[in-house]
Structure formats: C-alpha cells, structure tokens
Amino acid sequence: MKALKLASTLATPYAVIGLSATAGKLKIESGAVTVNEKALLEILKNLGATGKSNEIIKVPYSKPQTIYFTGLGKTSKSYEPENLRRAAGSAARELAGQSTATFALPASTLAQISAVAEGAALGAYAFNEFRSSTKSDFKEPLEQIVIATKSTSDAAAKRALVRAEIIARNTAMVRDLINTPPSHLTPDSFCTRMKKLATPLGLKVEILNEATLKNQGYGGIIGVGQGSANPPRLLHISYTPSKARARYAFVGKGITFDTGGLALKPANGMEAMKSDMSGAAAVIGAIFAIAELKLSVAIDAWAPLAENMVSENATRPSDIISIYGGKTVEVLNPDAEGRLVLADAIVRAQ
Template structure:
C-alpha cells in the first residue's frame, strides 16, 4: 500500500525519485502554476522546457523533464491543470485528477514528492487523495508477466507551507485511509470471477474486518431461505455457488445518525437463461461493484471513527444458467412477503437488492442508500463516467448529489415518475420485476422503492438509489487517477454522506 506524508520542506530540495509540479494553460502555452516553490533558476528552466516541448497545460497532459537545475529529484513531472479560473482557485477535483495522472505514470518509483497550488486542508487533502488513487495497480493475477510489471509508487510526500496545520495533517491522514479502502474495492472488482464468488467475497470481508470496529454477519442459503429472501435465492439458484447476504455493522457510542447502505453484489452475471451476448459478459465480473463500494465505505467510516452508525448489506449472488436456473414466468416471494413475477432473468440485480432493502428497512435507519451497477439505461443516458441518483426524498437526493460533487464523483439527479409503475402490473403476482422498455433506469428504481419501509412515525424512510453502471468499471484507457478496470466509484460519496451526517 502506498503511504502519504506531508512536509513543509522546499519541494526542490526533496530527495525523491521524482518531483511532481503543476502547469496551467495560457495563451502562450503551458507555464508553471503558482506556488511551486522552486528557485528562480529552476522555475525558468521548467518554463522554457514547457515552451520548447509545446506543452499546452491541459488536464491529463504530462511533461517529463530530467536534470532540472537546483532540483534534487532527477526527474520532474509537470501535470496539466487546464486554464486557471478567473475568480477562484482550482477545484479540489482538478488538483486530485492532475496529481493522480502523475503518480499513475510513475509506477516503479519508490518515493515521489508533489507540490501543487493551494495550502488549505481541503486542497492539500485532495492532492493527497489523487496521488494515492493514481498509485494503484492490480497485479494479483500476474504470472510470468509479474517480473515485468511495475509496482505502484511506494511513498508520496505532499509539500505545502501549511504542513504543521492540524487540519492539513488530518486531511492527509484521511486521504491515506480513504485511498487504502477504495483500492480494496478496486481489487475486489478486478478479481477474476472464478476466484471471487459469494462465499469468497464474504470471507474477504470477514478477514478485513478482523481487529476493526466493524462486525460481520453472513447469511448463507439456509439462513436466506429461513428469512424469506426469495429474490436473492431465485437469482442464485442456477449457480453451484450459493448466494450470501453479508451484513457489516459499525455502531459507535453516541452516534449522531444511523445509515443503511445496500450494495449489489452479482459476482458474475451471465444473464441467466436470458443469456447475454458473449461480448457483453467479458466485464461482468464488475457487477458486484456496488457491494465492493459499500464494504470499502464502511471500513473507511469505522477507521475514521465517525460518530455515525452504519450498517451495510452486501447482496451477493452469481447469475448462472445451471439446471435449476430461474425461468421467465417464475414467481418469487421477497423478504416481507411481496410476490414478484420474473420476466427477464438478466434483470437480476433489483431482485437481490429488494431483499437487502427490506432487511435494512426493518431496522428503521435515518436514511437508506443503495448502490448498484443496475441498468444499461443509465449508461445510455449518462455515459461511462457519470452515475444517476434517484430518491423518494428530495432533500436526501440533493444531499447525496452535493456530497458526490464535493468528493469528485460525477453524478446526475434523475426523477422517479409515477407512470412507470403501471407497466409493472402482473396478472399472477403482486407485480413484475420489469416494466416498459423506455425509462429503464426509472423502472428499476421504482421496483426497488417497493421494498422501502416506514419509520416509527409511519413515514417512508428517506431512500436514495445510485445507479453506477457507467463509472464503476473503466473499459477505456486510464485517465487522471482512474485506472483501467475497477474504479472504486461510490466509496467517496458513501463516506462523504456519513461525514455530512456526523457534522450536522
């Protein structure tokens, strides 16, 4: 795991394998961003080199310079920030992304120093986060090629004049905790599905929880049957590897709020009898990214010691085509007694989530948030980098969106409209698990809303649904701090929401 520290020593004097600086985009090309801390001679050398290489200073642009005078590090990497805002400084996400792009390019380095604009805790913390997010590689499955693979940067030093400030120190420490657990979520998503399935996922979480403030309970297929969780049992019945619901609980003394997080954990999705095309199955090991995000978020919240009680429900199943696979036309009884007619076995995520939402509702938390790679409709609407948030409560939806924006996770608010519910009417069960083909993102969310219970006052528990089908897995080239493969999307939003509740 990459470590991060903070220092107020001049960045140019730091003995590191590389020094990372930032550039801004100007009419004349790229130039060093303010606050670099270099000597006049070193800064002039870098600016001349930027002009000579025709650097533009655009985001994701990296310029590598060797032997810069009066700089101890043998290599200087200049990462573009884009044009400087006219009325305000660079956003945290801009700094986060530029720092990550640089450390991602420096795999194989032992120590990297980073000096970016901004000295307040929020910006320094964002630089630390980005640097750590970029310092990631999944090498677990390497065999012969492991000898050639470069390990991530081992240590990051963030240089700032405010290094002795308590807020800055806390922000950098938080960045280390957050990145460590987010990278755990990435590892889970990247693990091959023959190795990560419901049982081994549960074992991984239990092992990680050892010695922490998080308690773990695992419901196997017998316990799920006894609990009446027909949705997840129906999805998992076609696999030789039975389903699990893993409950993670963090309950500090004097908690200021209680939250429930539910994560979709389809460890592989073949589509079931409604089989996916072969090309569509290649990335279906990522269909458990929601559960991975929930697990990582709860471990982060616990390690940070936030005064918020959080319970996570990881709804784990494998959607396969075995001899007992679920059929279109089947009727299952969900937790709580509602019956559902199965229409398309490839719409399995909402079934496992329905049971998880019903279980969470029974504890009557202050708010429920579910997170799932749920619909292709979300990708069609919002692309590969933006998730959707829908909710039965306007305040919670807006709160989640604001937290996500602050955390640097792109999210768009979508409505839940009443008319989609009629398309889910069934002639043989309480309702179907699919509806009209149009508005598929809202149809899936509407199905989930059926399993939200009421609080002690008889009102619906505030609930938000995050459809992360787009940003959970990056099939394209790496960018910023985002690697190819599992991204860990959602961890920061879930942690930020708990922090937001802790601050109120």
Template sequence: MSPATAPHPTVPTAALTTKKLSAVEADAAVVGMVSTSDGAAVAVDDLPSDSVHALEAAAAALDFTGSASTTLRLPGVEGLEVDQVVLVGLGSTDDEDAPSTDVLRRAAGAAVRAVSKASTVLVVLPSEGAEQVRAVTEGALLGGYRFTAYKSGLAKGATRDSAGKGSKDDDGRTKGVREVLVHAGGRRDKATKSALEQGVVTAEAVALARDLVNTPPLDLHPGTLADRAEEAVRSLPVKASVLDEKQLARKGYGGILAVGQGSSRPPRLVTLSYSPSRAKAHVALVGKGITFDTGGISLKPPASMPGMKADMAGAAAVLATVVAAARLQLPVAVTGYLALAENMPGGGAQRPSDVITMYGGRTVEVLNTDAEGRLVMADAIVTATELSPRPDALVDVATLTGAQVVALGSRVSGVMGNDDALRSEVVANADVAGEEMWPMPLPEHLRPTMDSTVADIANISSKRDAGMLTAGVFLKEFVPTGGEDHLPWAHVDIAGPGFNEGGAFDHVHKGGTGAAVATLVRLLENRSA
C-alpha cells in the same frame, strides 16, 4: 500500526513533507503547471528559481500548454533531487482563482500514472488548504494504484529473480510508485494532517473496492466475498454477520435465493454494523453483489460477458465505505448489506415466468432472469427497512441497468429515489468527492408497465424504454414511501462508472473503479458533522 494508518498493498503510502523542496530526496517529482497567455507557468511558489526557469523553458520548447490533466515527462532539473519531473496541467486560472479540488485530484492521478520507474514521488501542487491536501492525496494514491495479484512477472521473456518473485518487490507489490510525499507548503498543523489521513483512508477504500471488482469470478463467489468482507472488518469496530443459503431459505429471502439457485456456489447476505456510541445519525447502505452475471436462462451475448465480473461493484462499494467510516471513527452509525449471488444458467436456475416470494411477502413474476440485480437488492432493502432503530436514510448502490450507460454514459451515475432532499444530498457529495452523478426521476406512470397478471409485480417493464428508471421504480416498491412510515431512500446506478472498459484517465485505471465509495464516505462525514 493503527487501522487508520495501515497501508493498502495496491496503492502507495503517503506522507507530508515539510522540507525545502530542494532538500527532498525522491525518484521523481510532480509539478503543477497553469495555462497563461504567455504559456505554461509553474503553479506553486516554493520551487527553487532555477527549477522554475528550467521547467517553464522546457514546457515552452515542447509546446506544453498546461491544459488540465495533460502531462509531460522530463529528466531531472537543477534545484530538485530527483531523476525525473512530470509536469501536469491544471488548466487556465488567474491570480484570484486557485485550481478546484477536482482539478487537483485528477491532475495528481494523471501525473502519478505517468511516472516511470520511480519508487518515491514528490507531489508539488497548489495545496493551500485542507481540502486541497485531501484531494491531492486521493488523486496521487489512486493514480499509483496497481492490481498485481495475478501478475507472475514472467511476461515477455522476463525471468524470476533469486527469490523467485519475477518483477515483484519483497511485499508482493509489482514495482511502481510505493510512496507519495505531499508538499503542503511546509504545514504540519492538525487540519493538514487530518486532511492527509482522510485522503489516505478514502483512497484505500476505493482501492479495496477496485481490488474486489478486479478479482476474477473464479476466485470471488458469494462465499469468498463474504469471507473477504469479514476479513476486511476484523480489526475494526464493525460487527459482521452472514446468512448462508439455508438461513436465507428459512427466513424467506426469495429474491436472493432465486437468483443464486442456478449456481453451484450458493448465495449469501452479509450485514456489516458500525455503531459508535456517539452516533449523530444512522445510514443504511445496500450493495448489489452479483459476483458473476451470465444473465441466467435469459443468457447474455458473449461480448457482454467478460465485464460481468464487475456486477458486484455495488457490494464492494458498500463494504469499502463501512471500512472507511470505521477507520475514520465517524460519529455516524452505518449498517451495510451485501446481497451476494452468482447468476448462472444451471439446471436449477430460475426460469422466465417463475413467480417468487420476496423477503417481506411481495410476489414477483420473473419475466427476464437477466433483471436479477433488482431481486437481490429488494430483499436487502426490505431487511434495511426493518432495522431498529430505523435508519435516517437508506442508499443503495448497484450496477443495475445497461440503460444507465445508454442514458448517461460510462462516467456518470444516475441517482434516483423517493426523497428529493436525499437525492440532492447524494449528488452534492459526489460533486465534492470528484465523482459525476446526475439526478434522475422515478415517474409514477412507469409503474403500470410492470403490472403482472399472476403476481404483485413483474421484474421488468412491458416497454423497452426508460430501463434505468423502471428498475428504480421496481425498487421503490420495497421502500416505505410517503406518510408517517416514509424512509428517505436514494438509488445510485453505477452500471457504467463501476467498471472502466476503456483506457485509463486521470486517477482512474482500466478495470474496477471503486465508483461511489468517495461519495458515500463524504455523505457519512457530512451526516456526522
């Protein structure tokens, strides 16, 4: 099985189906419904007429209006070889306006999440073009995501089966949706097949990032995350290299070392290089990888601790994106950096008022050890600027500030940078990928608030306001900006979107979300066009 089609264990597999819908055998079917003035109506033309009448009658009897991403589970109906049908709303539309790809992606995810006790699901949503097929595939697979590595199957009095595997199937996947059949109007042309594969690779990349974020910090520290990165690219045309603590010290990585020095599990810097011979562009990616963030000596309050296993979501996103680029064989060079450390309050931890020398020589006064992400990121960013040949663009992804959540909430990432065109490009690709991102400024007047009397810069501002922006301003200090040396750079703060602490919605589950992966994949695809 080729790397492009190798299944990921935490999402279902996907395939196109060209059979008549009445002949498709599945456990459940997902059917899209649109809101009309007369009630909810089936949104596709390929269903048997008996099925259409039965589904629309059931929707009317149960007051299902077809509002976007709402679902209604029904028993099987005449004309479909399934035990259950999940109706999913696509919102209001008219004959000229098909549902957007974002609506389709979200609806597919919500519907597959709503399926009960089914292994194979037939997804029947409007898929008239390649982009619609890709969106439906991404949404359906991510809706079927299940992270079960730590489930024994023995909860609530359950007993193990004869193989001793509790509620898990033979491959270790907890019972749930295992296969998605995407109905694309009977088409199997090259564009449709390619769209399905792109959707599969993107969804599996997002799932990889989710898996890493969901892994407990007991089992995911800088060393094991570096191992996971090497394992993830082993079968791909990607070169992986890892700097351990001794090599980091020898090369002068003061930021990464300072953050990790309070932990018994030392830091790492992972470099992933995908360099196809026909590359049309070169993009560098940097991801924050704090495998657990206690805040260090500037200790966080207890209520803030559990979610801090997600403080490596940026590094997970970068790893997953490099994997996706290689699997899709994109003609764009990608160099990814995972800046990995565990921020602990041990006896060797850095102290507020310490001055550290960063990679590249700048000095930083550490006034708050909980502003650690920018320290590891700055080291990796400087490393990226030294690449030869130099990248055409540099994008970093980080769960960097609680201020991002205050400013934009838990679902919208902030995008900053030294280049308006690149910042706009990131936001535009997020729109296509179905992720919410918003452009934010980096005001020059914030830089003096981080002046230090003993070092080149302090790691926090003397003001409490604009925390998301001052973190971005700090990082900007380490990127060549303006003049002939200008390197286009964008900074994506996913502090809220990287980890869903609320209930599941659309194709997003509770826990790790894989935020920014789909956006970065689209960015690379467009750079390689």
C-alpha cells in the same frame, strides 16, 4: 502506496508540478516550492506542452532529477480541489515504478491539500495479483508520496493525510475485489474475506447462508442464485459508535458473476461481468473507511451476493418469486437480477 507525508522542500528525485495555460501562455504552478520557471517554460514550449487536463510532460532536471508536469487546464488564481485531485492522480500513475515523489501543486487550503493527497494516493494503484510470467513487465505503483506545503506542522493537514491514506487503502481494497476473477471470488469467499478485515475494526458481522435465506423468505437472492453451484449469501456489517448522530443503511449489488441467466448475455464482453459486484464492494469499503475514521454516524452495510448462472435450476422467465416481506414478483427477464437481490436487502435494511 506505502506512505504519505508533508515537506516544505523538494528532497526527492522526482517531483510533480502543475502546469496551466491561458490563451496559449503557459504558467508553472509549483505551490510551496520555487523552481527555475524561465528555463523550464522554454523547455516545455519546445516540447509542445499545452497545460491541458490529464497531460503529463516529463522534463529531466537536476534537483529533482525529473519533473513531471501535470496539466491543470486554464490558469486560475485558485484551483478547484477536484481539478487538483485528478491532476495528482494522473501524475501518480505515470510515476509507477518509482519509490518516492514530491507533489508540489498549488494547494494552500486544507481542501486543496487533501485533494492532492487523495488524488496521488488513489493514482498509486495496480492489480498484479494473478500475473505470472508477465508480472515483471508491469511496474509497481509509487510507494511514498510527499506533499509539498508550508503547513508541515499543521495538525489539520496531518489529519488530512491520515484521512487520504484510509480512503485510498479502502478504495484499493474495493478495486481489488472488482478485479478479482470469479474463479477466486464467490459469494462465500467474498464474505470470508470481508469478515477477516471487519473483525479487527470492531465491526459486527452477520452472514446469512442459502439455507437461512430460503427459510426466512429472501426470494430475490435465492431466485437469482439458485442456478449456480456457488450458493448465495447476504452479508451484513454494522458500525455503531457510542454517540452516533444518525443511522444509515448502505445496500450494494453483489453479483459476483452475471451470465444473464436464461436471458444469456452475448459472449463478447461477458468477461466484464465479474465487476457486477462493484456495489457490494463499495458499501463494504465505505463502512470500513467510516469505522477507521471513527465518524459519529452509525452504518449498516448490506451486500446481497449471488452468481447469476445458467442451469436446470435457474429462474425462468415467467417464474414468480416472493421478495423478503412477502411481495410477489414475476420475473420476465432473468438478466434483470440486480433489482431482485437489492429488493430483498433494501426491505431487510429498513
């Protein structure tokens, strides 16, 4: 996804229009634009359209050349923003491979316009970084999103699009981290990648390596990470605006791969454990978005990062470790590692 903009007409080759139903009666919800509803309803009826949520029906047209009808569920005078967000996201995913499309959904309020923009932008995502011979088989996400509205000159609507773009871009970054295989994402490389993104935003970055963690008593992070050849880290990124109304700490679990340690997980499904660092990715993505939006709230994001691996150095059931601050913990299950790394980071964040 490259760009978001506002328009009052359908000027793109592809359009997204809402479709709802009550008691089997379909209703086209085209928002700020007008289409030939009678002809289109007849086509939709013949195609078996229901208007249910997550339903996408493609109809060849003239101008635009194809309309993607996205289900809104039960017909309503006004649709909840979350309903519109999900409908826009479903349509954006179906539009993969196309360059631009106009989203003409029943969005008149600022909250509704924001929801359509966010949903469309979040739906325009793909992760193809490591594909080689099969990459050509996968379509690139929708590049440009046009939101049809009568409020094209409204400053608040324009700001809503900027906000949606920031949220979508940072969410895509989080998704990229989650999808990256553990061969390419270790505690150290996670920190390096995030520092490169944080520095241009003016954020303060602190990275504690394994020696510092051990010397300063971060027993939870060290205990989990000591079985891996890739040593643990504690990443701290802070955003401090000049007139902050409050200060909050975000703490996210960052296990870049979780075998279960000596409480080894079954092989079936273990590949999904590359996503055990989702919490860390989310808190870092959140602070980036907050900084870009220039919100007047101070944030400290903490990401305790480790690999939970099997080796002669791995923490054993019945081992006792000391959490940051001095509290001792008996480890009964090495696969319950998340609470150990989070304990260190939460105490440190206080």
